[in-house]
Amino acid sequence: MSKSESNQPRIPSIGETKGVGNDPREQLEDTADPPGKIWFRDLDEAVIEADRCVQCASCVAACPSDSIGIDAEEKRPTLVRMCTGCSRCWDFCPRSGLRYERVNSLLEDERGLEEPELYAARASGETAAAGQDGGVVTALLASLLEAGEIDGAIVATESETEPLGGEAVLATSREELLAAGGSIYTQTMGLGQIDELLAEADLEPSEADLAFVGTPCMIQGATALDRYGHEPADPIALTIALMCTRSFEQERLHSQIESFGVDPAAVEKIDIADGALSAFDTDGETLLETDVSEFDAAGLRGCDECTDFVGAGADISAGNVGSEDGYSTLVVRTEAGKDAWNIAEDGLESHAIDRPAAHERITDWNDRRAQSIMPRAYDPAGSVGISYDEHREVYDETDREPQPLNPARVHQYEEWC
């Protein structure tokens, strides 16, 4: 059954426990339209089939009945059992029901530090060599593990079977962190795999303290789940956002690399800095260097609507813009982030960020670009929740409007929605 066939009030999800009362309207923080059931098929049509999904896996994590799984081949959320129409997948999706800029602005007021602190920093030795830029994220996580502050960190490694494909891993030792160092320019959907990763590591969700590293959209989902008291976020003690203007769709990334006469399997590392994309082999030899705009068509189309370059809701953000080569730029934003920085700082070489204006410029540029593309209004003061009807009102009849379900999946929905 699709949404249009039901007028029943849906189970409110946003605002269940933290800071707001129990009234559904209040919980939805003044969403303009009355809530109705929203099914996963509505999200599928509005986001996934419309080629707007950014593979953050917030919907997978948010589903209370574990009805959404990950289609590993297509790298997309998919229904794996009966959908109850509870709407949480919609509510936590940053491309549909979640006004992430509102959550970020609420978190800004709650962060504890008066102003974010910006550093340029680098690790040394094998940690620096393992990292993408200064190896600071790896060094920081290793310090927290060794200090007993976390039991592990959800990070990314390259898939053994699919070159340049990202896989989420839970690293519980320095060695595993070193092996996972560096940037993967495809999404891992790690937010939707926390329970499985904990089980593999023999850790209890209720007892584990984890660091969670991800692109800003993954952090948007994780921080919203946490702020509104949803279980999947419970083990996350620290969030680290990797600054990001876009991620890539794996097959399109392969094709684009091949179009330069380069075998994707030979690429050991990709680097994106100062508007250029470079690919290197295992000896560090440059295989390809070009303007990053050559790879526009390989980017996830939903990234065009993302205003959140820095991952403003994270405890710490890490990037390279604004720092010299070989350094990472770090933004420490919350007390949890500051505590982590204090523990790691001694093992790092650090100073104030070299070019704060460059950092601000790319943040503003990304913001303006996304606002010019996204059909909905960017509104940090608006309601957290965006209703289905509100979404349709502004997305219908644009090039980002909902698309019919893939016929191959229709039978699934007939059975489960």
Ligand SMILES: Cc1cc2nc3c(=O)[nH]c(=O)nc-3n(C[C@H](O)[C@H](O)[C@H](O)COP(=O)(O)OP(=O)(O)OC[C@H]3O[C@@H](n4cnc5c(N)ncnc54)[C@H](O)[C@@H]3O)c2cc1C
């Ligand atoms: C898709 C993407 C786009 C980016 N774009 C920019 C940009 O435009 N400008 C900019 O300044 N910085 C960008 N970055 C961040 C940059 O590439 C580095 O990650 C950052 O500077 C930290 O470097 P480091 O050496 O301190 O981190 P490292 O020590 O290399 O640690 C990075 C950690 O992040 C984990 N990780 C890597 N990729 C992913 C992923 N896809 N999902 C989840 N975890 C992951 C690794 O496993 C590792 O634990 C981007 C990163 C990604 C993944």
Ligand code: SF4
């Ligand atoms: S953008 Fe994220 S939350 Fe939305 S459908 Fe895709 S994976 Fe799910």
Ligand code: SF4
């Ligand atoms: S640009 Fe935004 S939406 Fe795309 S991967 Fe990066 S953080 Fe996610």
